[in-house]
Each structure stands twice: as C-alpha cells, then as structure tokens.
C-alpha cells in the first residue's frame with residue numbers, strides 16, 4: 001500500500017475540493033495511484049484572509065483520505081491529472097507538522113532546502129501510522145452529493161427476458177455521485193448528442209444540470225466492471241437520454257442518436 005502527504009494551498013490555481021478531488025502535475029502520478037492513503041497538509045499561513053478556513057496558522061495536517069481513482073485532465077496542457085478522493089476524514093484539531101520531537105515526515109538529506117515545496121510527498125507506513133495515532137479524527141465525510149444527483153431517477157432499474165435469460169439493465173452507474181462528478185469534469189455539461197446546454201437555454205438556475213449516460217449497459221458486463229468515465233460516460237440532455245433508453249431491450253449508441261437527429265433535420269429542411 002502506498003502512502004503520501006498532499007499539500008493543499010489556501011488559494012490554489014488547481015481548483016481543488018478537499019475530500020472530493022485533487023488536481024496534480026503528472027510527475028506525482030506514481031505517488032497517487034488508486035488506493036493510496038493520503039494525509040492532507042497545509043503550509044504556514046501566508047495570507048490572513050484565509051485564517052478562518054484553516055485549523056492552524058502553522059504547517060499542519062488536517063485530514064486523511066484514500067485515492068479512489070485518477071483521471072487525465074482533458075484540459076491539461078502538460079498532462080495534469082486529477083484524483084477522485086474517498087473516505088475523507090477531517091481532523092477535529094490540527095496536527096502540527098512539527099512537534100517537540102521534530103517533524104513527522106523524514107526529510108532526505110539532499111532535500112533539506114526545498115522538501116516542503118513538493119505538493120505531493122511519499123511517506124512510509126510508519127509515518128502514516130504515527131500521524132494517524134496522534135490525529136484527532138472526525139467522522140468520515142462523504143462528499144456532498146450534487147443537488148441534481150437524482151437527475152436520472154426516472155430511469156429506474158428494469159429487467160427483461162430475452163432468449164430465456166433474464167437480463168438486467170440498470171442505471172446505478174449513472175447515479176453514482178463520484179462517477180457523475182468525474183464525467184462532468186471530463187466531458188462538461190453540454191449534451192453530446194444534440195448540443196443542448198441547460199444553462200444556455202434556461203439561464204443560471206439550470207447551471208450544471210445534465211444527465212450522465214453510461215454507454216455500456218450493465219447487462220453486458222460479466223459481473224461488476226470498473227467504469228471508466230473517460231470512455232464509458234457521456235453527458236446527455238434529458239430528452240436525448242430518454243430517447244436513447246426508449247426501448248428497454250436496446251439502448252441506442254450516441255452516434256446512432258446523432259445520425260437520427262441529423263437525418264430528421266435534413267428531412268424537414
């Protein structure tokens with residue numbers, strides 16, 4: 001098992017949401033593989049306006065979590081990645097990076113001058129354990145689910161019989177908030193089939209609203225398979241999503257739907 005410390009800036013160009021995702025440069029990829037246990041760290045307070053958002057002005061650890069999954073950032077210029085985080089456990093009190101016995105982290109001799117600059121720092125299990133023992137752990141916080149997580153709830157699970165075999169189709173993966181968040185991050189909130197954008201049409205009230213469609217119906221899996229948001233999930237507007245699932249025995253592909261829309265337009269004009 002891997003263990004790392006990840007640094008969170010008070011003000012970050014990385015647009016991180018502690019407990020939800022962590023955006024990072026490619027060079028840290030090996031230190032943040034899925035399953036890595038991470039300790040959140042903040043350096044010394046630099047700008048007093050952020051005092052209220054921290055547990056301490058001093059360099060400190062403030063939470064632990066586990067890396068659930070890592071995806072390439074589609075807008076990255078230098079191959080940046082982002083990690084989806086799970087089992088976020090904030091500390092109820094800050095754990096200072098340095099106590100009377102010295103630092104928790106072991107600073108390699110050749111890194112004395114610039115060690116703390118690294119955004120991600122691998123640690124061994126012993127250090128992780130020590131931090132864990134001294135931390136005042138709060139309860140596990142599941143990231144807030146999006147208000148519109150249940151966008152797809154009208155598409156209930158269904159089962160049907162085909163060739164003597166009962167097959168199941170369900171939208172479980174389309175409702176998973178973590179996958180939904182990853183899909184929106186990767187693909188945006190504009191319908192992949194018709195180009196409809198809820199905010200453009202309805203205004204700010206509809207901002208962020210979109211259905212997430214899972215391309216491969218669950219019935220075609222041989223059991224559970226990991227969903228890859230890059231290839232398996234697409235944003236669809238509510239209309240396109242309904243049409244794609246209109247027939248329970250066959251889900252259309254996004255391309256089929258696109259062709260349908262385009263050819264129907266041609267007929268009318």
Ligand SMILES: [Zn+2]
Pocket residue numbers: 191192193194195196236237238239240241
């Ligand atoms: Zn659409």
Ligand SMILES: [Zn+2]
Pocket residue numbers: 171174212213214241244245
């Ligand atoms: Zn769907």
